[in-house]
Amino acid sequence: MNTATTHFQDALQRSQQRKQLYLGLALLTVALLAPFVAYPVFLMKLLCFALFACAFNLLLGYVGLLSFGHAAFLGTGGYITGWLLTRYSSLTPELGILGGTLAATLLGLLFGVLAIRRQGIYFAMITLALAQLTFFIYLQAPFTGGENGLHGVPRGQLFGLLDLKNDLAMYYFVLAVFLFGYLLIQRTVNSPFGQILRAIRENEPRALSLGYNVNAYKLLAFVISAGLAGLAGATKTVVFQFASLTDAHWHMSGEVILMTLLGGVGTLLGPVLGSSLVVWLHHALGGSVLGSWMSVILGSIFVLCVLLFRAGIVGYLQKFVQRNLR
Amino acid sequence: MSNVILETRGLTKEFNGFTAVDSVDLQVQQGHIHALIGPNGAGKSTVFNLLTHFLPATRGEVLYQGQVIAKLPPNRIARLGLVRSFQISAVFGQMSVLENVRVALQHQLGTSFHFWKSASSLNHLNQQAMQLLESVDLQDFAMRKTVELPYGRKRALELATTLALEPTVMLLDEPTQGMGHEDVERVVGLIRKAAVGRTVLMVEHNLHVVSSLCDRITVLARGSVLAEGDYATVSANPLVREAYMGKEAEHV
Ligand SMILES: Nc1ncnc2c1ncn2[C@@H]1O[C@H](COP(=O)(O)OP(=O)(O)OP(=O)(O)O)[C@@H](O)[C@H]1O
Numbered sequence: 001m002n003t004a005t006t007h008f009q010d011a012l013q014r015s016q017q018r019k020q021l022y023l024g025l026a027l028l029t030v031a032l033l034a035p036f037v038a039y040p041v042f043l044m045k046l047l048c049f050a051l052f053a054c055a056f057n058l059l060l061g062y063v064g065l066l067s068f069g070h071a072a073f074l075g076t077g078g079y080i081t082g083w084l085l086t087r088y089s090s091l092t093p094e095l096g097i098l099g100g101t102l103a104a105t106l107l108g109l110l111f112g113v114l115a116i117r118r119q120g121i122y123f124a125m126i127t128l129a130l131a132q133l134t135f136f137i138y139l140q141a142p143f144t145g146g147e148n149g150l151h152g153v154p155r156g157q158l159f160g161l162l163d164l165k166n167d168l169a170m171y172y173f174v175l176a177v178f179l180f181g182y183l184l185i186q187r188t189v190n191s192p193f194g195q196i197l198r199a200i201r202e203n204e205p206r207a208l209s210l211g212y213n214v215n216a217y218k219l220l221a222f223v224i225s226a227g228l229a230g231l232a233g234a235t236k237t238v239v240f241q242f243a244s245l246t247d248a249h250w251h252m253s254g255e256v257i258l259m260t261l262l263g264g265v266g267t268l269l270g271p272v273l274g275s276s277l278v279v280w281l282h283h284a285l286g287g288s289v290l291g292s293w294m295s296v297i298l299g300s301i302f303v304l305c306v307l308l309f310r311a312g313i314v315g316y317l318q319k320f321v322q323r324n325l326r
Numbered sequence: 327m328s329n330v331i332l333e334t335r336g337l338t339k340e341f342n343g344f345t346a347v348d349s350v351d352l353q354v355q356q357g358h359i360h361a362l363i364g365p366n367g368a369g370k371s372t373v374f375n376l377l378t379h380f381l382p383a384t385r386g387e388v389l390y391q392g393q394v395i396a397k398l399p400p401n402r403i404a405r406l407g408l409v410r411s412f413q414i415s416a417v418f419g420q421m422s423v424l425e426n427v428r429v430a431l432q433h434q435l436g437t438s439f440h441f442w443k444s445a446s447s448l449n450h451l452n453q454q455a456m457q458l459l460e461s462v463d464l465q466d467f468a469m470r471k472t473v474e475l476p477y478g479r480k481r482a483l484e485l486a487t488t489l490a491l492e493p494t495v496m497l498l499d500e501p502t503q504g505m506g507h508e509d510v511e512r513v514v515g516l517i518r519k520a521a522v523g524r525t526v527l528m529v530e531h532n533l534h535v536v537s538s539l540c541d542r543i544t545v546l547a548r549g550s551v552l553a554e555g556d557y558a559t560v561s562a563n564p565l566v567r568e569a570y571m572g573k574e575a576e577h578v
Pocket residue numbers: 341346364365366367368369370371372373413
């Protein structure tokens with residue numbers, strides 16, 4: 001059958017894949033060299049939030065679900081990992097992170113089961129309510145240290161072999177974690193499952209009428225997203241050696257929306273760029289007089305972004321490239 | 327050929343006290359092209375929504391192949407071979423034309439939840455998808471983004487996508503609505519071809535289409551069945567003339 005057209009499609013796909021590969025290799029080189037130029041702890045913070053935003057974007061950008069409760073997963077990953085590593089000193093950090101990630105995944109399953117049937121704003125409201133409930137549990141629970149946070153989490157030795165107290169070793173581990181999450185999302189989006197997600201986002205009733213149990217697909221996407229958000233929180237706790245309520249607060253759920261929209265929702269790199277910009281802004285303005293104006297500055301950026309660059313920075317660049325460089 | 331494949335008994339739907347579908351008893355014979363006609367707001371699309379459980383019925387039941395299906399979710403009903411289309415053309419606009427059909431075929435691979443697998447594993451389905459596109463004369467559009475297609479072509483694509491599920495019974499909601507004469511002719515041809523070996527229940531306003539295509543006609547007005555029979559019987563019915571054809575007579 002008409003093999004010429006499918007071959008043409010293959011060729012087009014392959015040339016696009018090659019371009020993406022070159023871009024990926026360039027970015028990877030930057031990431032590998034970055035700790036020799038910039039402060040590794042700051043870079044690790046960037047990577048953790050980048051993973052968090054990517055996880056969030058899987059849901060908003062590729063399923064069309066706006067969760068307003070993702071801080072719960074970031075916070076859960078952090079607290080459970082912190083608790084495991086302080087409580088059981090023989091536990092290696094990767095197992096602690098695994099534990100925190102699994103806990104966030106399970107919490108995601110619970111949230112998802114309760115929220116996934118709702119549409120639009122109701123979905124956002126239920127996720128917010130559940131995340132608030134989670135926040136108050138962490139505020140009261142004895143193991144979290146309440147408002148003081150959970151301190152003194154040991155970085156430990158990766159697989160019992162590699163000492164993570166060395167910032168450079170820690171950095172490459174965090175980079176590996178980030179790449180794992182990023183590539184998993186990329187694959188998810190470009191998988192048979194991802195095709196069904198696209199169909200659901202574009203026309204949910206039609207996907208249903210074609211025999212797909214749309215709620216089950218949305219639920220799986222939600223659980224993957226929650227798990228990866230938990231992975232980000234877990235890794236962050238090991239880097240900074242403490243977990244705090246900030247990560248579980250609804251401000252954080254709002255900030256990840258800002259990061260994603262700013263960078264470009266529904267693009268793979270957008271959330272990475274958006275989160276880096278926001279974290280950098282916090283860092284740059286944190287110490288100065290402008291620090292107390294942070295919320296106002298972020299809010300203004302948010303408004304500008306929604307009004308002027310609806311596709312976000314990366315979305316805007318993509319369109320620009322498509323229009324002018326082809 | 328007097329097998330009833332799809333049947334409703336006392337099917338009723340109320341929206342906040344307003345009865346949109348009022349104890350409808352409908353019998354669709356296997357192998358027929360059965361038309362459901364009636365004025366705007368008669369409840370035709372609502373009947374489709376009830377048959378496929380997109381809406382829960384207030385009362386009454388739906389039997390498909392002798393089995394009550396009212397408790398099943400819409401996706402399960404589709405898997406049983408009772409597949410619906412929509413009044414507003416339902417396609418996946420940002421996907422290519424080929425991908426639209428492939429999404430429907432994807433179920434057979436059993437990998438639709440495999441988020442770790444590459445989407446290139448779906449290329450096995452391309453040939454089958456191209457065959458379906460050829461059957462509706464869309465092979466030259468395969469790589470186009472679907473939103474770019476003209477309306478008539480979108481409806482043809484929708485038909486190909488529905489056919490990809492190899493439905494036993496197809497429910498088509500106004501497949502020729504809003505089309506020019508030429509497109510109508512083409513879509514009628516496609517439906518006639520697609521209906522071979524299947525059963526079709528279709529909502530249709532265009533009476534030329536109904537008279538040339540359909541074996542049996544049910545007329546719905548204000549939620550209830552007004553008349554039923556072949557075209558000659560139904561069009562001779564004075565009630566139908568009054569309720570429906572009186573308004574449409576100038577088109578006939
Ligand atoms: N979800 C709903 N909620 C409330 N009322 C509804 C709903 N769906 C349909 N109705 C009402 O039920 C009646 C029947 O609508 P339906 O869409 O089934 O008519 P139809 O026969 O398909 O008409 P048309 O020829 O215009 O497509 C209309 O009065 C409509 O306003």
